[in-house]
Amino acid sequence: MNKCLLSVLAVVLLLPVSGITQDFATLTMDDIESGTMVARIDGQPSKYNPLPNLDTKVDIKIDGMVASVTVNQMFTNNSDKPIEAIYVFPLPNEASVYEMKMIIGNRIIEGIIKERQEAKKIYTEAKAAGKRASLTEQERPNIFTNSVANIMPGDKVIVRLKYVEKVDYEDGVFGFRFPTTIGPRYIPGNSIAGYSGTGFSFDTDQVPDASRITPPVAKPGERAGNDISINIELDSGLPLENISCSSHKINTTKNGKSKYSISLNNETSIPNCDFIFEYTVAKSSKPQAALFMSPDGEDNTFMLMAVPPTIKTNIKRQNKQLILVLDRSGSMSGARMEQAKQGVLNAINRLHRDDYFNIIEFDDAHTKFNNYSVQATKDNVQRASQWVRRIDARGGTEMQPALKKALLLPPINGLMKIVTLITDGYVGNENSLYKLIHNDLGNARLFTVSLGSAPNSALLEKISTQGRGSFVYIGSTNDVSSKMDKLFSYLENPALTDLQFSCIATKDIMPNPIPDLFATQPVVVFGKLTNKNIKTATLTGKIGTDFFKQDIVIDPRAGSISEGITKMWAHEKLKMMTNDFDLGVEDLRQQIIDTSIKYSVLTELTAFVAVEDIIVNPDGNPVEAIIPNELPKDMDYETFFGMKHLKATEVNPPDPSKPVMPETASPIGNLLLTGLLLVIGGAIILKRSRFYHETN
């Protein structure tokens, strides 16, 4: 495993452009004109690959709880060679991507959705034939690749993607995130057949597409040459109390009663952290339920949000067995490690005396605070705090064995077992983690705390849902306390479980089953109406061991009409099918492809392709230009990639190379001897002085 990692690092050191591009035409200093973006080719000091300029413009329209987003990626070729640009980029993990267009000047070429291999074939043939073409593929729910072939010198080619997603809502606060960069991920496993993509890692037995999800990262002091601008048109439909953005400085303009325009303070910004945007409704206007309908002619698809009543329960406090799993890998170095440690300290200090806890820290290997869970006595908490404070970040991210150890720790009778994973989620083997949780969760619940300016939220949200838990995000050290409070409000209140949504004249309710809800979380369901003449829906479930039933008044004719509802429903359905497919239900493959094409919603098994019917580069073979991502702003390049990346060791493992005799000399003997000599010396001097005095 370590060999594998070292090889990965060896490859990484050849950044920013991997050796793959060396077969193509390269530039020398004489070829480069002013304003040309280039990438150095390591090992060939005077050779450069041309890079297109990339400007990303993001337009977000938020209407109630639906965000419709248009992402324009403009590739400009300032070099004098035709280019094929390859850009691996992030989108939110709930993004339902439904449209791709390629725009060259005033020509718009509509992308079509096809089975992925078929789309790739169309793209490759167009590239070889010298046509401009673009291909959009999904690698993970939150990682996508755009390839744009035959961008001619002087060309400006825009790839326009559209997606919808629901805006998060909880207890009066709406939230929206837009990721701007992909943090470098740890790839476990051994090398297999080389590279299927253009990333820094080779493909491995555990992550067969590793090279497709590890885009090169700009080195310290270098820029990826990618700027981003973000504009939001917000119509909340409710009076707002506050609009905030914890990640960027923003300008807000009020355009109407509940309408606002928001833009970044600096028009363009370096894409090195997630854009985090929140707005709070006035206390008196907190919505209890909201219904959104698709426009006519789209199967009457709906999205319903409802806040379950806060039921006053006399349920006795449930004692917990809390197992904290802490990521201490290299990617966590710096601020993240401090956030994480603070989070752990916060968690154990909040425990009740009758609770039990244990802590597991991991990098390449993992260590437990204690072999079994201990009671949260003052003494034990103090010892654990000491143990946590000494932790520093290093090594790889072998998350699976540590998580497995936590899930398999014996439960304690009468206590609710809660596993909390604290990490940035920078790993590539998501599927093996999903399988682990599916198989080994037992009666435990799994919560995740995500850290850093650009976490892998797709992984962390999914495993918490799978683990029947929830998810909190800590963006800065200042947030630790408030976010841990939120996590504990989830842990300390009984969850709403076994949720069932029922309503006559509805079908295809998603998600199915409805995940458990914690504290003030609302339920959000998608479905289709067979009849618009309905008045109420019912939500039933359990709080602890008590049953509850809630009637929700709905009026489909009065629901807000929103364009993206059907796409969001399809996304939910495809997500559910993909989960089963990932767990091994192979015959779902064709069904996923068919549904994806029917609703034009992108999945990992399909792709959008657009081809212009003009041959612009008859010679073929454009220069491959791989556009790097920025390093997340709170990450240390050296720690992840460089010499500081130290292999963690188990407790003194055998080192057959060269034993060294330990230094067993104790300072105590020397100290005693020195003391004794000084005393004797002092006494002699005093005696001599008296003698001298007497004889005089």
Place this chain on the structure above:
Amino acid sequence: MRRIKVIGISTLITGLLFLTVTSIRIVNNKRALTSATKCWESGLVIYDNHELVGRLLIPGVEIDTIILGDDSNSALEIGPVLVTGSVPPGKNGNLILAGHRDTVFRNLAMVETGDTIKVETLKKDMTYVVTSRNIIDPEDVRLLEPTNTNCITLVTCFPFTYIGTAHQRYIIRGISL
């Protein structure tokens, strides 16, 4: 005249200070070992930032002490430590422990071939019998090499009663029963 008196008194006081501080240090180290032992007995494996990896018992010479997992100076002050290159206690191979000759390993001088050495971990107990006693130069690391058989190697400074830095090592080797 007065100057000599002052020098005499300050030398005496410095010497007394050295003796006091060192005595406090000895007492603290003893206390630390007692606390670490209590931790171990109650199932905790960390004491004062040091990992506790096992317990060493040599009944013939009244050695009963906790083993610390890192070979830092602060760990050595408390008790015997696992040396870099050693297998962890309970694992197959050469288990190498080092300790100070004037504290935890003072009684090592009285160990004789045929004596029993026990090592307890949370999972497994091992028993060794002493097969050799060696006085060697620090450069001679042959006894610290990895072994295929299960054995224990206890290292301390030699001579035991030497004042100042001892220039040799006393090594006891035992094999697993």
